[in-house]
Amino acid sequence: MSNPKHDKGEHYITTPNAEPFLERLIFNNRAIILIAFFFLTLFLGYNAVKIQPDASFERMIPLEHPYIVNMLEHRDDLENLGNFVRIAVEVEEGDIFTQEYMETLKQITDEVFYLDGVDRSGLKSLWTSNVRWVEVTEQGFQGGTVIPDNYDGSRASLEALRQNVLRSNEVGRLISDNFRSTIVYAPLYEKNPETGEPLDYGEFSRQLEEQIRNKYESQNPNIDIHIVGFAKKVGDLIEGIGSIAWFAGVTIILTTLLLFGYSRSVTGTLVPVFTSIVAVFLQLGTLRLLGYGLDPYSVLVPFLVFAIGISHGVQIVNAMAVEAAKGFDSLMAARLAFRALYIPGMLALVSDAFGFLTLIFIEIDVIRDLAVAAGIGVAFVILTNLVLHVLIMSYVGISKGGIKHVQNHDEKHDRKWKVMSYFAHPGVAPISLLIAVIGLGLGLYYKQDLKVGDLDQGAPELRADSRYNLDNKFIIDNYSTSADVLVVMVKTEDEQCTQYNVLRAMDNLQWELQNTPGVQSSASLADVSKIVTKALNEGNWKWYEISRNQTIINASIREAPAGLINTNCDLTPVLVFLEDHKAETLETVTERVEEFAGNNNSDEFTFMLAAGNAGVEAATNDVISSAKNMMLAFVYGVVSLLCLLTFRSVRAVLCILIPLGLTSILAEAIMAVSGIGIKVATLPVIALGVGIGVDYGIYIYSKLEKFLIEGRTLQDAYFETLRSTGKAVIFTGITLGIGVVTWIFSPIKFQADMGLLLFFMFIWNMVGSIWLLPALARFLLRPDHMVAKARGKK
Known part of the structure; x- marks a missing residue:
């Protein structure tokens, strides 16, 4: 066994003034900080248990989209808004x-x-x-x-x-x-008109x-x-949230068991689990104080906060066990672990937070709420992981069993790390890159079929055999008018909505739509006028037409239903009943209406989209479609900038982000093959997967860079990286993957979809950082330049 004052440990024995300022600030005030955490956890934990499920129709729709602006502007004149x-x-x-x-x-x-x-x-x-x-x-x-x-x-x-x-x-x-x-x-009212309370x-x-x-x-x-x-x-989604508590329990139990199997230390197991749960309580308590609840889509964010906490906690346990195995006491081992990890840990967590916060640019409040919840959660993980965790560990330390396990593990598994270090070998790296290029090609081919919006009838957030979807099928099978209604609004001057030219244009639009795939039927004031005119003429079908005589028109619509004409007669709707609300159906119908409006709108009347539940879906799909690429650009842009500021190397950024980009493309291909569309429930997963996945690459690269600067060859440097950090990265990826894969049994289908996607992204991001990053490093990094640059700084 090496002397702890020599070899890799030698540079840690420094004067107090040489220690990082944050380290001195935290460890010189351990008791005060822990007391502050205790009272903060009590206060926010009390608020966390009082947080309530929350949902709002308006928060789930893009309020700034032109369709929704039109709908809300005329909501008092319309019956069928979708709620x-x-x-x-x-x-x-x-x-x-x-x-x-x-x-x-x-x-x-x-x-x-x-x-x-x-x-x-x-x-x-x-x-x-x-x-x-x-x-x-x-x-x-x-x-x-x-x-x-x-x-x-x-x-x-x-x-x-x-x-x-x-x-x-x-x-x-x-x-x-x-x-x-x-x-x-x-x-339904969105808010109680008497009390103002939301429904x-x-x-x-x-x-x-x-x-x-x-x-x-x-x-x-x-x-x-x-x-x-x-x-x-x-x-029904809110009711399903109750089952999420069971999955939370299963995730915590599985994580705890796997973590103990990894560390063989009671303290090394319980402390990261405890601090990750504390982060979740701090997050939920803060959200409640800010006036947020847990809607069906953001309710899974606490899972991700717990997962992020465990991910970084494992790195600290691993680093402390390595230092303790060298002979350092618990306090010094904690200080050395903090010193080695606070920069990559801070970078990874800040990247996570900014990656999540890019979701704020999507103009749907429920996604913005999710971004805020995730951002707050990651902010608390920074505190609980890099402060609370290391301080608790500085008192309790790693148990003897954990230290012994590290010593035996290193000796026993050196051969395994040696084999895996060949990922950086000049003969193996090109093969890895070829496999990655083939995977990229397959991903790009299959992701072409990825759709925006719902791909099934009913509520895709729920399973096909759920009570709601069975009820929806009953309605579709037994009624001529479906539950999916698109409302086209026809705007005129006051008292002009029943003019011949207006009704004729509406009738022409209906003829266009009834010959459009996906349209079941339609109804408007023009239909009423034709039906009554025919009835007034002994039911003769020759009179089933809009009369040019305005007096006859006025007589024909005298008994028109209130929902087809407003009190000022300046707005009348065309109700379009659709076969379903699949993305393709909505896109086809809205394009046909917009084309018709572009060719026929005049000073006399204007056709406007759109109200009804199908109109809301169409607007949501449009926002998500345009926001998806922008969101990914922001996520990767922010992560790239933070990595560039930290490592000061474009080559380093490429090593970290290329595996991440491959994962994103393959995840979209899996969505296309599995019939999962991009919608409110699944869009955030793409950003969340990138945000969490970047952690692996940052930890691997930071260690690899350190050993390269010490003058080791790339393969040797990667071998040491695997021995020190690689095992923690592999364990974390597998543990988090196993934790979320249990979600596929959830009664809520979008949770099952998220579980499948996150499982893939957790595992594949880990594989990418372990397998592809060193292969990229073989072609992108220049160790001699890195050494010269490091010496120049000194």
């Missing part, structure tokens, strides 16, 4: 024309009416007064509510109800095509389950309830 629930009440045997069914539907309608968050003025069901029938007779127009005024449940009144349903325009909309179910449509989606979803679904399905075995809508989807 609503549709409750289908199905009878398993028979049809809806029974006294028992109608009584159940009436009770459900009343229950929904009194739910907090429901816009009661827009509530629709067979039992509401705004659902009417109209017909033309010899005496003129006749009509009334679909439920007869004298309805009493008798056979005669049920037959009258049947006739009213057939005369209404609601078959396929509120009433299923097979007459076995009807819908209760409930638009609690989790509580609203629970009320729908308990007061509607569970209550009425248990009362009547012949009744099935199906519920769809943004609020229900988010509610």
